[in-house]
Amino acid sequence: GDSVTQMEGPVTLSEEAFLTINCTYTATGYPSLFWYVQYPGEGLQLLLKATKADDKGSNKGFEATYRKETTSFHLEKGSVQVSDSAVYFCALSEGGNNDMRFGAGTRLTVKP
Amino acid sequence: NAGVTQTPKFQVLKTGQSMTLQCAQDMNHEYMSWYRQDPGMGLRLIHYSVGAGITDQGEVPNGYNVSRSTTEDFPLRLLSAAPSQTSVYFCASKLLAGVGDTQYFGPGTRLTVL
Numbered sequence: 234g235d236s237v238t239q240m241e242g243p244v245t246l247s248e249e250a251f252l253t254i255n256c257t258y259t260a261t262g263y264p265s266l267f268w269y270v271q272y273p274g275e276g277l278q279l280l281l282k283a284t285k286a287d288d289k290g291s292n293k294g295f296e297a298t299y300r301k302e303t304t305s306f307h308l309e310k311g312s313v314q315v316s317d318s319a320v321y322f323c324a325l326s327e328g329g330n331n332d333m334r335f336g337a338g339t340r341l342t343v344k345p
Numbered sequence: 346n347a348g349v350t351q352t353p354k355f356q357v358l359k360t361g362q363s364m365t366l367q368c369a370q371d372m373n374h375e376y377m378s379w380y381r382q383d384p385g386m387g388l389r390l391i392h393y394s395v396g397a398g399i400t401d402q403g404e405v406p407n408g409y410n411v412s413r414s415t416t417e418d419f420p421l422r423l424l425s426a427a428p429s430q431t432s433v434y435f436c437a438s439k440l441l442a443g444v445g446d447t448q449y450f451g452p453g454t455r456l457t458v459l
Contacts, residue, residue: 237387265446267447269450274452275452275453276349276435276450276451276452276453277388277435277437277450278450279447279448279449282447322387322388326446333378333390333448335387335388335389336387337385337386337387338387
């Protein structure tokens with residue numbers, strides 16, 4: 234079945250460092266791909282998404298490109314801030330009713 | 346719009362007790378779902394609904410019941426709580442069923458079963 238694999242955390246960076254969180258997926262069809270962010274004590278919020286190959290999702294300085302050839306959707310940000318400290322989840326959906334799959338989550342801590 | 350709301354935020358139960366976690370959305374979304382979040386395992390789908398009167402099982406349905414009598418509400422029932430059900434529970438919704446689109450999440454309910 235479909236699945237998502239994310240790099241294990243936790244990840245600790247200094248402010249203004251470059252961030253990459255790796256995400257790869259397996260799917261039978263052509264899924265939509267998502268990054269969600271969870272701030273402490275809150276629910277998940279959509280950070281960005283991409284619905285087809287070579288699409289780039291972007292939001293709040295974060296970017297991820299849908300790479301069908303490598304089945305990847307890596308999250309990047311050029312300069313992280315303390316306020317980016319959160320847990321990041323990669324997810325996919327092929328459009329069925331029972332099909333949204335999440336990665337295990339990667340905890341990011343940014344130190345001043 | 347309040348979005349997706351959940352009550353309570355925190356709950357402690359004893360083994361064998363029952364309770365209902367409430368979930369409501371005011372976005373007229375067709376699809377609603379319940380997930381549990383456990384450390385190192387991401388989110389796993391418990392049950393989902395594609396519209397009022399229609400529910401189905403997800404990945405981890407055992408020990409949980411759901412119903413969908415209205416478009417807005419989707420309660421999750423634990424009939425006889427077990428320590429293995431200690432988790433954080435999230436309700437989510439999206440506009441249309443059967444479409445790979447964004448799901449909107451509630452703030453979560455942290456449940457501890459002693």
